[in-house]
Amino acid sequence: MITNKKPRSSDTDSIYMKDDRTEMSEDDDRSPSPNSITHDSRPTRTYTTGSGPGTGPGSSSVPEYLAPCPDQVLENVLENVLLFLTSRKDRNAASLVCRSWYRVEALTRSDLFIGNCYAVSPKRATSRFTRIRSVTLKGRPRFADFNLMPPNWGAHLAPWVSAMALTYPWLEKVHLKRMSVTDDDLALLAESFSGFKELVLVCCDGFGTSGLAIVASRCRQLKVLDLIESEVSDDDVDWISYFPDTGTCLESLIFDCVECPIDFDALERLVANSPSLKKLRLNRHVSMGQLHRLMAQAPRLTHLGTGSFSPSEDVGQGEQGPDYVSAFAACKSIVCLSGFREIIPDYLPAINPVCANLTSLNFSYANVSAEHLKPIISNCHKLQIFWVLDSICDEGLQAVAATCKELRELRVFPFEAREDIEGPVSEVGLQAVSEGCRKLQSILYFCQRMTNAAVVAMSKNCPDLVVFRLCIMGRHRPDHVTGEPMDEGFGAIVMNCKKLTRLAVSGLLTDRAFAYIGKYGKIVRTLSVAFAGDSDMGLKYVLEGCPRLQKLEIRDSPFGDAALLSGLHHYYNMRFLWMSACNLSNQGCQQIAQALPRLVVEVIKHEDNLDMDENVDTLYMYRSLEGPRDDVPRFVSIL
Amino acid sequence: MSPEDGSKLLESDAASVSFKETELTLGLPGESRGLALIEKTSGKRGFSETVDLNLGRSSNVDSDHKKYSGESETDVQNMAKPPAAKAQVVGWPPVRAYRKNAMKGCKYVKVAVDGAPYLRKADLEMYNSYQQLLNALQDMFSCSNFTIRNYLNERAVTSQEVNNGVEYVPIYEDKDGDWMMLGDVPWKMFVESCKRLRLMKSSEAIGFAPRTPSKCSSSN
Numbered sequence: 001m002i003t004n005k006k007p008r009s010s011d012t013d014s015i016y017m018k019d020d021r022t023e024m025s026e027d028d029d030r031s032p033s034p035n036s037i038t039h040d041s042r043p044t045r046t047y048t049t050g051s052g053p054g055t056g057p058g059s060s061s062v063p064e065y066l067a068p069c070p071d072q073v074l075e076n077v078l079e080n081v082l083l084f085l086t087s088r089k090d091r092n093a094a095s096l097v098c099r100s101w102y103r104v105e106a107l108t109r110s111d112l113f114i115g116n117c118y119a120v121s122p123k124r125a126t127s128r129f130t131r132i133r134s135v136t137l138k139g140r141p142r143f144a145d146f147n148l149m150p151p152n153w154g155a156h157l158a159p160w161v162s163a164m165a166l167t168y169p170w171l172e173k174v175h176l177k178r179m180s181v182t183d184d185d186l187a188l189l190a191e192s193f194s195g196f197k198e199l200v201l202v203c204c205d206g207f208g209t210s211g212l213a214i215v216a217s218r219c220r221q222l223k224v225l226d227l228i229e230s231e232v233s234d235d236d237v238d239w240i241s242y243f244p245d246t247g248t249c250l251e252s253l254i255f256d257c258v259e260c261p262i263d264f265d266a267l268e269r270l271v272a273n274s275p276s277l278k279k280l281r282l283n284r285h286v287s288m289g290q291l292h293r294l295m296a297q298a299p300r301l302t303h304l305g306t307g308s309f310s311p312s313e314d315v316g317q318g319e320q321g322p323d324y325v326s327a328f329a330a331c332k333s334i335v336c337l338s339g340f341r342e343i344i345p346d347y348l349p350a351i352n353p354v355c356a357n358l359t360s361l362n363f364s365y366a367n368v369s370a371e372h373l374k375p376i377i378s379n380c381h382k383l384q385i386f387w388v389l390d391s392i393c394d395e396g397l398q399a400v401a402a403t404c405k406e407l408r409e410l411r412v413f414p415f416e417a418r419e420d421i422e423g424p425v426s427e428v429g430l431q432a433v434s435e436g437c438r439k440l441q442s443i444l445y446f447c448q449r450m451t452n453a454a455v456v457a458m459s460k461n462c463p464d465l466v467v468f469r470l471c472i473m474g475r476h477r478p479d480h481v482t483g484e485p486m487d488e489g490f491g492a493i494v495m496n497c498k499k500l501t502r503l504a505v506s507g508l509l510t511d512r513a514f515a516y517i518g519k520y521g522k523i524v525r526t527l528s529v530a531f532a533g534d535s536d537m538g539l540k541y542v543l544e545g546c547p548r549l550q551k552l553e554i555r556d557s558p559f560g561d562a563a564l565l566s567g568l569h570h571y572y573n574m575r576f577l578w579m580s581a582c583n584l585s586n587q588g589c590q591q592i593a594q595a596l597p598r599l600v601v602e603v604i605k606h607e608d609n610l611d612m613d614e615n616v617d618t619l620y621m622y623r624s625l626e627g628p629r630d631d632v633p634r635f636v637s638i639l
Numbered sequence: 640m641s642p643e644d645g646s647k648l649l650e651s652d653a654a655s656v657s658f659k660e661t662e663l664t665l666g667l668p669g670e671s672r673g674l675a676l677i678e679k680t681s682g683k684r685g686f687s688e689t690v691d692l693n694l695g696r697s698s699n700v701d702s703d704h705k706k707y708s709g710e711s712e713t714d715v716q717n718m719a720k721p722p723a724a725k726a727q728v729v730g731w732p733p734v735r736a737y738r739k740n741a742m743k744g745c746k747y748v749k750v751a752v753d754g755a756p757y758l759r760k761a762d763l764e765m766y767n768s769y770q771q772l773l774n775a776l777q778d779m780f781s782c783s784n785f786t787i788r789n790y791l792n793e794r795a796v797t798s799q800e801v802n803n804g805v806e807y808v809p810i811y812e813d814k815d816g817d818w819m820m821l822g823d824v825p826w827k828m829f830v831e832s833c834k835r836l837r838l839m840k841s842s843e844a845i846g847f848a849p850r851t852p853s854k855c856s857s858s859n
Contacts (some may be wrong), residue, residue, distance in 0.1 A: 146730030205734075229737050257737065284741075309746055310760060342747050344760070399802050415742060417734040418727075446732060473732040530731065555730075 012234035013239045030461050046564025063229035069405055077105050077476060082108040107131060114138065115575050117179065118600065119624045120161030124289055124356055134173035135164065141578050142528075145203065148618065149604060152633050162216075165192035170344065173198035173224075180204070183235075184213035190218035198224035211259055216242040223276070228253040234260040241266035245273065252279035256305045256339060261285040278333075284341035287312035292322040299330050306339030309366075310346060338362035338387075345372040355379035362387040364413045370396035378403050387411040390425040390446060395430030401436025405565045409442040409467075419474045423448025426457075429482075434458035441499075442467035449480040450507060455489030459496035468493050469504035475531040475556075478508040485509055491516030494524070501548075504528035514538035518545025526551040536563035543567035552580040561588025564619075570624050580618040582605075586639075589616055593639035600624045601639040602632075684696055746830055752807065752838040763830045769822055773809065806841040845848065 011323045020069040082105055085091050095105040099374065114120060117139045119336060126132075139155025153343075157179050164171055171193045171222050181204050181515050211231060215225065216239055238261050243250075248270065263287060271294050273279060282291065286307030295301070311321065324347065328334070334354045343366045358380050363373075364387040373396045377383075383404045388396070390412055410433060411426055415553040425447050431454040433440070440462040450472050458465070470490075478485055486507035494500060496515050501523055505513065507530035513617070517524065518541035533539070538558040542549065552574065560583035571577065571592070586603065593601040604618040669802040717746040759779050766772045809821045821829070 126690060143730070144736045146733050147736070186765060229735065231737070311758075341741065342762070344747050344749065364738075367742075413738065414734060415731045416737060417742075419732070430848075446734075471732055475728070475731070530733070557727075621773045 006588045012323070016165070036228060065295040071100060075100055076127075078104045079108055086111075088113055101166060110134060112136065116622050116624075117160065118629050119575075119622060121626045122160045124440040124459065124625060126163045126167040130167065131251060132164075132168050133170060134175070135160075135168075135171065136177075137177040137179055138177045139180070140178035140203075141576060142178075143555065143578055143580065146557065148634075149620075150315045150635055151608070152180075153604070153636065154631055154633070155179045156631060157185045161185050161188050161192070164167050165189075169193065170195055172196060173200075175200040175202075177202040178449055180206040182206050183208060183214070184212035187214045190214050193219075195221050197221050200228070201225065202226075202228045203230060205231040207233040209237040209258070210235040212239040212258075213237045213242040213342040216240070217244070221249060223249050224252040225250070226252055226279075227370040228259055232258045232260065238263045238266060240270055242369065243270050243273075245269070247273045247275070249276055250274040251276045252303070253277065254279060254281040254305065256283050256307075256341070258283050264290050268293060268297065270416070274298075277301065279303035279336075281338060282307035284308045284339075288324065288347060289322060292324060292327050295327045295331055300333050301331055302333045303336040303360075304331070304339070305335055306337065308342040310342045310344040311341040311347075326354060329353035332357075334358070336360040336362075336385075340366035343368065345369075348372055351376065352379060353411055356381065360385040362390075364389055364411065367391050367415060369393070370399065370535065374399045382405060382406055385409045387413070389413050389415045390423070391415045392422065392424055393424040393428040394432070397425060398432040398436075401432040404437060405439070407433075407437040407440055410440065410500060411444040412446055413444075414446040414473065417446075417473070419448075421448065425471070427451040427453070430454045431457050434461040439463060439464060441465060442541070444469040444471070444504075446471045446473060448473055449477065450486065451479045451481045451491070452484060452486060452489035452492075453479075453481070455486070456492040459489075459492040464499060465493070465497040467501050467502040468497065469502070469528070470506055471504065472506075472507040476508045485513070487513040487516065494520040500524060502526040505532055506530060507532075510534050511538040511541065514541040518542050521546050523548050525549060527553070529554040529557055531556045533557045533559060536560050536566075539563035540566045543570055547573075549573075550575045552576075554582060556578070558583055561585055561591070564588050564592060568592070571596055571599055571621070574623065577618065578618070578620050579616075582616075584616040584619055584621075585614045586616055587614070588620055589621075592621065592639050598623055598625070600628060603637050603639060605635050605637070686776040746833075748811075748833055748835050750776065750779065750838070753840045753843070755780065762837065763833060768826055769829075773821075776809065776836075780838070807838040808841050809836065809838055811836050 001242065078101065082091075082094060082101075085094060085105075085108070088111075091105055091109055095102045098176050106128050107130065109129050110131060112125060112129055112132045112134065113136045114125065115138050117137050137157070137160060140149065140153060143149065144153065155178060157176065161350075165188055169192070172195055174189065174196075175198075179201075181201065186207055189199075199215060199219075199222070212227075212232070215222070240308065243266075250270075253270075253274075260283075262283065264286065267282075267286075268290075273278065277298050279293070280298060280301055282294070282301065282305050284307055286294075288309055288311050289309075290312070291307055291309070295304075328351055331354065335357055337351060337354065337358060337360070340363060345368050348368065352375075355376060356379055359382055361380060361383055362385075367389060369391060373388075373392045377396075377399050377554075380386075381403060384406050386400060386407060386409070387405065388400075388411070396413070400410075412429070415424075425445075426449050427447075430445060430447070433443075434454070434457050438461060440458075441464050443458075443462075443465070444467075447470075450470065455470065457589075458468075472486070479489070487510055490503070490505050490509070490513050500521065503517070503521065503524055503526070505517075505528070511534045514533060514537070517527070521527075521542075522545075524546050527542065527546070527549060529552075536559055538557070539554070540563050542552070543563070547570075549570065550573070551577075556580075558578065564579070564584060565588065567577070589601055589603060593599065599621055600623075601619070601621045603616050604620060606617055632638060653685050693741065717736050725852070743764055748763060750759045750761050754758075761772070761779070763772070768776060809822060810818050811829070811833045812835045814834060816834075824832075
C-alpha cells in the first residue's frame with residue numbers, strides 16, 4: 001500500500017520556495033549550475049533490500065533479514081532519484097506529493113536556501129533538513145543599504161551558526177547576504193565544520209580582520225573566501241598571514257571591500273602557495289607594482305580584481321616601470337576584470353591583451369572618461385557584463401553599444417550621487433545601448449534626465465530584459481523633452497518585455513504607471529518604488545494585478561491603509577513588503593496583523609521618535625512560521 | 640561638503656521659481672501635488688528627511704547612525720522652508736554607502752617636480768581649494784628645499800628650510816594637453832580637467848606669464 005498523506009503544511013514549503021542563483025545580486029528562478037552544488041552520492045540510508053535470504057557480514061546494520069515493505073522500497077528508490085533534483089522549485093514541489101516524498105526530499109536536500117532569516121527558525125530548518133552541505137541566508141531588507149533603517153535591526157548569524165554547529169557537522173558552504181556576523185560567529189564556524197570549503201559574505205557587517213584570521217587559519221579545506229561589499233573592521237590583525245604556509249586549496253579569494261592595508265609579502269606567499277587559485281580580487285591597498293608581482297605568481301587566474309591600479313608613491317620619472325602589458329598578456333585565462341580603485345588612466349592600456357577574451361568588466365570604481373574607455377572597449381567583443389561609472393558619458397555608452405554585441409548586463413553608476421547636477425548620461429546613452437546591445441537581459445541605469453521615447457525603444461529593442469532598473473536621480477522628474485510623466489516608458493517595459501521579473505521605477509509617475517504594471521507585469525517578482533504614484537489606487541493596481549510579486553519595497557509614496565488592505569489575499573505569497581514614509585497608520589497595520597497571523601508586521605520607528613503615534617514611519621512585514629522574533633531592538637514594535 | 644547645497648535652501652523666490660521650472664516638478668502642471676504630498680506625509684516626519692547628507696564624504700557606520708538619528712531636528716527646521724528646496728534626502732539616490740565612500744578619493748594625478756627623480760601621486764578630490772592643494776604639495780616634497788610661487792595670492796608658500804629655496808611654479812596639463820597655470824579656473828573645473836601636475840622651476844617659467852587667462856603651450 002502506498003500511503004498518500006499530505007505533509008503538514010504547505011506554508012513551510014513556500015518558505016523554502018525561493019529564487020536561486022549562484023550570484024547573489026539578483027533573484028530569479030534559474031536552477032543553480034551543476035558544479036555549484038555538492039551532491040551526496042552516497043546512499044543516505046542503509047536499508048535492507050530484498051537481495052536474498054540471509055545477509056553476509058557487513059552488508060547492513062540489521063542482523064536479521066526483514067522483508068521490506070513496499071513503502072520502504074519506494075522510499076529507497078525515491079532517495080536515489082531525488083538525489084539528482086537540484087532546483088529548489090522542483091524539490092519543493094516534490095515534497096508536497098505525499099508524506100513519504102516529503103520525508104525523502106528532506107533527507108536528500110543538500111542546499112538550504114532561506115530568503116528571509118526570520119521566516120523560519122534555525123531549529124525548525126535543521127530539524128527538517130538533516131543532511132545539508134550548503135546554506136544560503138539572507139537577512140536585512142535591501143532598503144537598509146540606503147540608511148533607511150537604524151543599525152542593529154537584527155539578522156544575526158549567531159543563532160544559525162549555533163544550530164548548524166550541532167546538526168550539520170559536514171557543512172561545507174555558507175553564503176550570507178545582509179547578515180550581521182560577529183568574529184565569534186566566524187570562530188564557531190571555523191571550529192565546527194572540519195570540511196568547511198566556502199564562505200561568501202555579501203553586504204554583511206559586524207566582523208573584522210580578527211574573525212578573518214580565524215577562518216584563514218582553521219579552515220584547512222577552504223576553497224572560497226569571498227567578501228563582497230561587506231564592512232570589515234580593522235582589528236590590526238594581519239589576517240592574510242594566518243593562512244597556512246604549507247599551501248592552501250584556495251580557488252577564490254575576494255577581498256576588495258576590505259579597507260585595511262595588508263601585508264603584501266604575506267599575500268605574495270599565499271598566492272604562490274595556492275596553486276588552484278583562479279579568482280583573486282585585491283583591495284585598493286595593493287599597488288600596480290605589487291599587482292604585477294602577484295600576476296607573475298598566478299598566470300592561470302580567470303578573475304582578477306586589480307586593486308588600486310596605480311603605482312605606489314615612488315615611481316621613477318622617465319622610468320618605464322614594470323611591463324604591465326606583458327603581465328596581462330601572460331594571463332591568458334582572464335575573463336573577468338575589476339578593481340581599478342584609484343586608477344591613473346594612463347595605465348589603462350595595459351589591460352589590452354586580455355580585452356578580447358573578457359566576458360565581465362567592472363569599471364564602476366574607475367573615474368574614466370569616454371576618451372579613456374573607447375580604445376579599451378573597442379576590443380571587448382565578448383563582453384557580457386559591464387559595470388561602469390557615468391563618467392564615460394553618453395559617448396562612452398555609444399562606444400559600448402557599437403562593440404559589445406553580446407552584452408547581457410549593464411550597470412551605470414553615478415560618479416556624483418546627487419539630484420541637482422547636470423549629469424553626464426541621459427536618454428542618448430540608453431537609446432544607443434538599446435540599439436546596439438540587443439541581447440541585454442539586465443540593466444541598472446542612474447541618470448539625471450530621461451525620456452519615455454528612449455525607454456520605449458529599449459522595451460522594443462531588448463525583448464530579453466529580465467531586470468530593468470532605471471534611477472532618474474531627480475525626484476519626480478518628468479520626461480525632460482515632453483514634460484510628461486514617465487508612465488508610458490515604464491508601461492512599455494512591462495508590456496513588451498515578456499520575461500521581466502524585476503523592475504525599479506523612478507521619475508515622475510502617476511497611478512497610470514502602476515495600472516500598467518498591474519495589467520502587464522504578470523511575472524514581476526521584485527518591484528522597487530520611490531517618490532511615485534498619486535493615490536492608493538497605484539498600490540492597489542500592483543497588489544491586485546501581479547500574482548507573482550514576492551518583494552515589494554516602497555518609499556515616500558502616497559499609499560495608505562486602504563491600499564495596504566487590498567493586498568491581504570497576497571501577502572502570504574510574498575517574501576516581504578517594505579513601505580517607508582508612506583501614508584500608513586498604526587491602525588491599518590494593526591488590521592493586517594490581525595487578519596494574517598502568520599505575518600510578522602514590524603513597525604520601525606526613528607530612534608528619536610519612539611512615542612507611539614498614529615503615523616507609521618516604516619512598515620516591514622514578512623511571512624514567518626515563528627511569530628514575532630525574540631531579538632527585537634527597542635525601535636521596532638511588532639504588531 | 641560644498642556650500643552650494645546650503646545656499647540653495649535660502650534662495651530668493653524669484654530664483655526658486657526659475658529653479659523649479661528647470662529642475663524639479665513636484666507634480667503635473669496646475670496641480671499642487673507636491674505640497675499636498677508634503678502635508679499628507681508630514682506627521683512627525685517631513686516629506687524629505689532633510690539631513691544635509693555628506694554624499695561622498697560619509698565614511699563609517701557612526702556617521703550614518705548620527706545622520707539617521709539626527710533627522711528630526713532638521714525636519715523641524717525644513718518644514719518651515721519652501722518645499723521646492725532641493726534638500727538632500729536620506730538614502731537617495733539609492734547608492735550604497737560603500738560605493739559612495741569608494742568614490743571619494745577618485746581623482747589621482749601624477750605630480751612631477753623638476754629635478755626630483757620620483758613622481759608622486761595626488762588625489763585632487765581630497766582638497767577643496769588651490770591653497771589646500773599647494774599646502775599638500777609643499778608637504779609632499781618637503782624634503783626638497785623649495786618654495787612654490789603662489790600665483791593666487793602673490794604670496795609665496797614657503798617651506799621650513801628656506802635658505803637655499805628654489806622657487807617652483809605649479810602648472811598642470813589639462814584635458815586638451817595644454818599646460819596651464821594653476822588658479823585661473825574655478826577649483827572644481829580644475830579638478831575635472833587636470834590630467835597631471837608639474838612643479839616647474841621658476842627660472843624655466845618663461846613662457847608663462849602670471850595670471851594669463853589664455854592657454855600657453857608647454858615650453859618643453
